[in-house]
Amino acid sequence: xxxxxxxxxxxxKAGKYAVGQFxxxxxxxxxxVLQTAEELRSPVILGxxxxxxxxxxxxxxxxxxxxxxxxxxxxxxxxxxxxDHGTFEGAYKAMDAGFSSVMFDGxxxxxxxxxxxxxKVIEDAHARGISVEAEVGAIGGEEDGxxxxxxxxxxxxxxxxxxxxVDMLAAGIGNxxxxxxxxxxxLRFDVLEKIGEKTGEMPLVLHGGTGIPADMIKTAIxxxxxxxxxxxxxxxxxxxxxxxxxxxxxxxxxKGFDPRKLLAPGVEAIKATVKExxxxxxxxxxx
Ligand code: 13P
Numbered sequence: 001x002x003x004x005x006x007x008x009x010x011x012x013k014a015g016k017y018a019v020g021q022f023x024x025x026x027x028x029x030x031x032x033v034l035q036t037a038e039e040l041r042s043p044v045i046l047g048x049x050x051x052x053x054x055x056x057x058x059x060x061x062x063x064x065x066x067x068x069x070x071x072x073x074x075x076x077x078x079x080x081x082x083x084d085h086g087t088f089e090g091a092y093k094a095m096d097a098g099f100s101s102v103m104f105d106g107x108x109x110x111x112x113x114x115x116x117x118x119x120k121v122i123e124d125a126h127a128r129g130i131s132v133e134a135e136v137g138a139i140g141g142e143e144d145g146x147x148x149x150x151x152x153x154x155x156x157x158x159x160x161x162x163x164x165x166v167d168m169l170a171a172g173i174g175n176x177x178x179x180x181x182x183x184x185x186x187l188r189f190d191v192l193e194k195i196g197e198k199t200g201e202m203p204l205v206l207h208g209g210t211g212i213p214a215d216m217i218k219t220a221i222x223x224x225x226x227x228x229x230x231x232x233x234x235x236x237x238x239x240x241x242x243x244x245x246x247x248x249x250x251x252x253x254x255k256g257f258d259p260r261k262l263l264a265p266g267v268e269a270i271k272a273t274v275k276e277x278x279x280x281x282x283x284x285x286x287x
Contacts, residue, residue: 002067019042082099105135108138118132136170169199171205233277
């Protein structure tokens with residue numbers, strides 16, 4: 001059964017660790033993340049962007065696949081199915097399809113409109129036991145065609161949004177989606193600290209988990225980050241392993257063309273990445 005992300009993140013905040021959100025793209029991806037979470041007894045959040053949802057034939061297909069897979073694989077750790085960077089309309093579609101958590105990303109609106117729309121989503125989501133993530137200060141980089149400028153959030157605006165009753169808050173602190181450029185100056189821990197002071201018990205979310213060095217991840221967790229999103233890193237691991245398989249000509253040997261064989265190294269690479277992140281985030285054994 002899917003659960004809202006609220007409890008697992010409150011526990012993570014209190015226990016000073018973070019739960020990973022791993023974005024999924026297909027059946028193999030979903031299976032790899034779920035099996036790793038179960039094996040490591042870690043709570044987990046499956047992230048689905050609107051683009052990935054569309055690719056997988058809609059939110060209903062995704063929700064039904066995840067639920068059926070959890071049943072068949074006998075997954076007993078807490079799993080939240082979460083809409084990543086949702087629009088206002090997208091948040092409602094995901095809720096209707098059975099997602100247990102949604103992000104409404106109003107960071108590109110002015111603060112008043114962000115407050116107004118976030119308030120409405122919270123009201124309707126909470127009535128259904130669904131958790132809500134809101135965002136202040138757009139995350140930089142490109143994700144599904146949405147390009148954010150990499151703003152640094154205003155701690156007072158974070159407090160305003162936190163006070164609306166969101167369950168988790170994403171704040172831009174110099175983090176970006178995708179690979180970090182060579183001239184990246186790192187996370188703004190000074191800003192994160194201020195946001196943490198103003199928002200108290202609110203679990204904070206760090207987007208753009210790919211490529212953030214381990215010591216920065218640990219510092220972020222110590223300053224109140226309880227959810228870390230990872231997407232590109234699993235994609236790169238999958239790509240690298242699949243490339244190797246083909247470059248070594250393994251697809252040409254015997255039944256090496258069978259998709260179950262062809263995709264297996266990539267799946268193993270996703271599992272290894274998820275394991276590494278869960279260990280780093282401290283969520284292993286917390287389910
Ligand atoms: P990365 O692709 O940089 O890991 O970011 C993931 C993310 O923040 C999803 O919202």
